[in-house]
Amino acid sequence: MTGSFWLDLLFPKICQRCGEGFQNGLSNILCRSCFDSIPAYEDPVCDHCGMSLPARAFEDARLPRCRDCGEGDYFLDKVRAVGPYEGALRIAHHGFKFEGMESLKSDLAGKMISCSTPAFWEGVESLVPVPLSAERERERGYNPAILLADEISKATDIPLRPILKKIKPNKPQMSLGREERLRNPKGAYQVRSEGPLPLRVVLVDDVFTTGATLEECAKVLKKAGVAWVGAAVFGRTPHHF
Ligand SMILES: [Zn+2]
Ligand SMILES: [Zn+2]
Structure with a gap:
């Protein structure tokens, strides 16, 4: 009898979903079957937040965008998200980010790859995790975005290059109202890099809320000379709140 057999008997695992x-x-x-049946966003998706769009929603539109993202110009070129931040996806993310279950990183990263298209990764030279401030990373002990980016890098062979640095601490986006969230990340990031920058990168983060953090990162990268910036995230909050 293995130790885990007795542990399972004493503390049976009950799926929260x-x-x-x-x-x-x-x-x-x-449980695996709840994780495997996370409803994922399918193409066509909004190019700025990754949400599924009805098949013919943007036949005449200038850009494939959901109503929340509108027609505006963004620095981000394309966003892929696994699915809405709810149900099994939310439970998995919560365990990973807030309950110290770092081992979930490979499951989450695997889902981020399988729920995107090969075209999204084509020609991407570097994966860039969205950084935490040094202070917050010390507090938490790890940066969830780096763990995910590292797993994606192993699976895709795209090198991980942490070329962004957080220079201004700000409040966690999920704790703020919409207006504050949009202002919060401004001026918080800087490019740090020796040597030439990649031309095509994918930012990696765990959750897309208003997109303000990813937009700010994309802006900084583009001003430094990066030509195309995509973003891969695990969850997207269902509405821009
Ligand atoms: Zn289950
Ligand atoms: Zn959108």
Whole structure:
């Protein structure tokens, strides 16, 4: 009998999504079948937030955009998100980011790759994790975006290059109202790089809320000479709130 057999007997794993006991899943919070059936965004998707659009929604539009993102000009060229921040996706993310379950990184990163298209990664020279301030990273012990980017790098062979630095601490986006969120990341990031910058990069972060953080990162990268900036995230909050 293995140690885990007795542990499972004493502390059975109950899926927080379906309420069933399970053996194989994500840590002790989510069964594999709930994780596998996360409803993912399918093409066509809004190019600025990754949300699915009805198949013919933008046949005549200048850009494939959801109503929230509108027709405005953005620095981000393309965003891929796995799905809306709810249900099993939310439970998995919560365990990963807030309950110290770093081991979930490969499941989350695998989902980010399988829910995107090969074309999204084509020609990408570097993966750039969205940085935390040094202070926050010390507090938390790790940066979830770096863990995800590292896993994606291993699976895709695209090198990880942490060329962004956070120079101004700001409040966590998820704790703020919409107006504050839009202002919050301004001036918070800087490019740090020795040597030439890549021309095509994908930013990696765990959640897209208003997109303000990713936009600010994309702006800084483009001003430094990067030509194309995409972003890969695990979850997208269902509405721009
Ligand atoms: Zn389940
Ligand atoms: Zn959108």
